[in-house]
Amino acid sequence: MTAPVSTSSVAVPALSPRLLAFALLTVGLALMLAYLVAFDQGALSRSGMYLHELMHDGRHLLGVPCH
Amino acid sequence: MRTFGSLLVRGLIVGLLAGLLAGTFAFVTGEPRIDSAIAIEEANASAHSHDAGSGHHEHAAEEEPLVSRDGQRFGLFLAASLYGVALGGIFAVGFTLLRRRLRTSSDSYAALGLAAAGYVGIVLVPFFKYPPNPPAVGDPDTITQRTVTYLLTLVIGLLAVWAGVAASRWVQRFGDLPWIRLAGGGAALVLTVVVAYLILPKINEVPGTFPATLLWQFRLASLGTQTVLWTLLGIGYAAAIDRRTPVAASSKVVAA
Numbered sequence: 001m002t003a004p005v006s007t008s009s010v011a012v013p014a015l016s017p018r019l020l021a022f023a024l025l026t027v028g029l030a031l032m033l034a035y036l037v038a039f040d041q042g043a044l045s046r047s048g049m050y051l052h053e054l055m056h057d058g059r060h061l062l063g064v065p066c067h
Numbered sequence: 068m069r070t071f072g073s074l075l076v077r078g079l080i081v082g083l084l085a086g087l088l089a090g091t092f093a094f095v096t097g098e099p100r101i102d103s104a105i106a107i108e109e110a111n112a113s114a115h116s117h118d119a120g121s122g123h124h125e126h127a128a129e130e131e132p133l134v135s136r137d138g139q140r141f142g143l144f145l146a147a148s149l150y151g152v153a154l155g156g157i158f159a160v161g162f163t164l165l166r167r168r169l170r171t172s173s174d175s176y177a178a179l180g181l182a183a184a185g186y187v188g189i190v191l192v193p194f195f196k197y198p199p200n201p202p203a204v205g206d207p208d209t210i211t212q213r214t215v216t217y218l219l220t221l222v223i224g225l226l227a228v229w230a231g232v233a234a235s236r237w238v239q240r241f242g243d244l245p246w247i248r249l250a251g252g253g254a255a256l257v258l259t260v261v262v263a264y265l266i267l268p269k270i271n272e273v274p275g276t277f278p279a280t281l282l283w284q285f286r287l288a289s290l291g292t293q294t295v296l297w298t299l300l301g302i303g304y305a306a307a308i309d310r311r312t313p314v315a316a317s318s319k320v321v322a323a
Contacts, residue, residue, distance in 0.1 A: 011069050011174045011308050012166040019071055023160045026075060030156035037150045039214060053134040056202075057101050058146025061093040061289045063190070063199040065213040 038064040069308065075159045077307040082155015083148055085299035090147030092295045097288035098140060100201055103281055105136075108203035151296060158185065158300055162308075175305040182301025184228045187256075190293045192224030193217055196264050201285040206272045216267055223263040231256030 013019060035044060037055055042048045059066050134142065162181055169177045197217050205213070235252030273282060 010166055012163045022071055026156050026160050030153040033149055034153040037146050049133055054142035055146035057139045057143040061097040061292050063289050065217050067205055067207045
């Protein structure tokens with residue numbers, strides 16, 4: 001087995017409950033944003049189909065299934 | 068060492084720029100295909116204008132569209148940018164949590180490796196099972212099923228990458244050579260994907276009348292868009308967390 005790489009040169013902070021909480025919050029918000037772009041039909045945005053139609057070309061080209 | 072906030076802000080900014088450039092690529096390569104597809108859709112719609120409307124959103128010519136075509140062209144940049152920001156945020160979190168488990172002393176290689184893993188799992192694995200379709204292709208009634216299976220391929224893609232990494236580490240006990248690791252990891256990844264592809268339902272909704280060339284060009288444009296996005300995300304993040312510049316700058320300040 002290879003020895004674990006020394007962590008002194010690594011750019012990230014050590015794991016802590018606080019960091020994990022912020023990480024989870026970030027992922028949650030990012031997933032909401034991705035949902036808004038890729039799947040929303042007014043349920044989250046409360047804008048009816050407006051945002052859905054506005055980002056329609058983008059969704060098709062980003063590979064998300066649509067109608 | 069950087070704080071999580073600093074790692075995150077860099078991810079969001081890199082994601083925004085990567086998304087904008089991917090949107091530009093999509094605009095140049097994809098928009099003409101979408102226009103062609105919509106023209107076909109409208110021709111079909113007027114040919115079948117006596118059919119009962121399904122109530123799902125349509126691009127039918129006689130309906131006043133909610134967003135104009137120009138609006139949708141702008142929306143393409145908006146969608147790609149927001150998607151890039153979301154991916155950038157998730158990427159930064161992934162980098163922060165996984166960095167110590169990646170066996171490299173180089174933060175740049177770690178960022179590039181993560182981007183490559185994300186590209187394979189989130190883009191390539193779903194792409195080859197459920198390739199994206201332009202407007203005029205796809206049955207509105209199956210959208211829920213297609214969305215669920217698409218999300219499943221995405222999760223399976225990430226699992227397959229994880230299986231590949233785990234296998235490549237496991238086979239090291241039989242010999243720590245690059246080709247052994249590559250073969251072991253590649254075999255586990257491909258095996259996972261093949262099994263998933265066989266189990267997941269087939270979806271074949273392309274009308275026989277839809278031009279094959281247009282479909283191919285659209286799918287290439289879509290794959291290209293996501294390739295640009297992930298390539299720039301990886302290279303951009305590697306550059307953004309590079310600490311040589313700030314260290315050099317601060318040592319100058321100390322020396323002065």
